[in-house]
Amino acid sequence: MHYSEDTAPMKLLVAAICVLDTLHVSLTCHALYYYLIINYGVVASLDYMVWSFQVSAMVNSFVILAVQSFFAHKIHYFCRPQVRWLLTTPIILFMLAHFGFGMAVAVLTFINNNTSMLTQTWYYGVTPSAATGALADILITVSLCVQLHGCGSCFAAPRTKRLVSTLIVYAVNRCLVTSLVVIGQLAANVDEQPVWTMGLDFIIGKLYANSLLASLNARKHVQSQGSDTISGPNISAIHFADTPKPSGDVEGCRDGGRRLDVRK
Numbered sequence: 001m002h003y004s005e006d007t008a009p010m011k012l013l014v015a016a017i018c019v020l021d022t023l024h025v026s027l028t029c030h031a032l033y034y035y036l037i038i039n040y041g042v043v044a045s046l047d048y049m050v051w052s053f054q055v056s057a058m059v060n061s062f063v064i065l066a067v068q069s070f071f072a073h074k075i076h077y078f079c080r081p082q083v084r085w086l087l088t089t090p091i092i093l094f095m096l097a098h099f100g101f102g103m104a105v106a107v108l109t110f111i112n113n114n115t116s117m118l119t120q121t122w123y124y125g126v127t128p129s130a131a132t133g134a135l136a137d138i139l140i141t142v143s144l145c146v147q148l149h150g151c152g153s154c155f156a157a158p159r160t161k162r163l164v165s166t167l168i169v170y171a172v173n174r175c176l177v178t179s180l181v182v183i184g185q186l187a188a189n190v191d192e193q194p195v196w197t198m199g200l201d202f203i204i205g206k207l208y209a210n211s212l213l214a215s216l217n218a219r220k221h222v223q224s225q226g227s228d229t230i231s232g233p234n235i236s237a238i239h240f241a242d243t244p245k246p247s248g249d250v251e252g253c254r255d256g257g258r259r260l261d262v263r264k
Contacts, residue, residue, distance in 0.1 A: 013070060014213070020063050021209045027056035028202055049113045053198075054106045060205035061102035067208040068095045068136055071174075075143045087143050094136035101129035118194050126197065130186040134179055141175035144168075174215055178207045 030052040039045035072095065076088045105125040109117050118126065148168050181204055188196035 010216075013066065014216070017063060017066060017209050017212060020059050020066075021206065024056050024059045024063070024205050027052040027059065031056065047115055049109055049115055049117075051110070051113075054109050054113075057106045057109075057201060058103060060201060061099050061106070063205040064102075064133060064208050065095060065099045067212045068098075068140065070212060071140045071144070075140065075147065078147050079143075087139075091136055091139045091143070094132045094139065098129055098132040098136060101125055101132065105129060115194070118197075119192070122189060122192060127186065127189040130182055130189055134182040134186060137175050137179045137182060141171055141179075144171040170215065170218060174211045178204070178211055181207055 031050050034050045034052070035045060068091070072088055072091045075091070076084050079087055105118075105121050108121055108125065145168050148171065181200055185197055185200040185204065188200065
């Protein structure tokens with residue numbers, strides 16, 4: 001969906017996600033073509049990883065970092081100044097740890113493309129990468145829900161509370177699918193199931209990309225759910241733009257870096 005009020009960095013982020021996702025699909029197709037067409041029936045080919053597999057893992061790491069950074073920025077912008085860094089610092093650390101572990105595994109498998117290399121990096125590369133990614137996702141969701149619930153408690157208007165509840169559901173749903181897949185990947189790592197790990201890794205980047213795009217595209221739908229006017233910092237990925245000026249009395253909820261104005 002097109003939003004003319006979006007800033008240039010936002011449009012650049014969406015374009016970058018689309019390009020990276022397209023690149024990941026191309027690399028996945030190349031890997032499948034290599035194993036299923038070129039080397040069909042050649043069991044020995046499964047002992048080595050084709051280069052497109054490592055590159056697709058790198059692309060996934062960039063997609064996940066970009067999406068999690070977007071939501072971490074929203075949390076930082078929305079929080080009170082007193083707790084901004086208290087909430088966002090753990091998220092940033094887990095994000096960077098996930099990215100670092102993921103890139104390290106990709107580089108090591110480039111150096112040695114034998115599939116046994118995955119087993120060698122299992123406990124100091126693959127498993128920590130999945131664990132830190134899941135923790136970052138959970139912290140992002142909890143932070144969004146706490147901040148939204150705190151803002152919703154400032155108002156007595158039922159429509160405002162319903163709208164905030166809707167935003168909380170959106171925040172939870174955003175994390176639910178990605179977290180379940182990441183936890184499944186983590187369980188496969190602990191159980192040392194490389195086939196399941198690689199399979200889940202192919203789709204995890206798609207889930208993160210779609211979670212961001214779905215959050216952005218849901219803005220118009222969420223805005224139409226109520227007649228209340230909400231202005232100020234973005235709530236999660238929801239930005240209410242082109243909203244008419246409020247008429248009548250306006251209630252305000254000011255708490256450091258956040259503000260909600262509700263038109264009765």
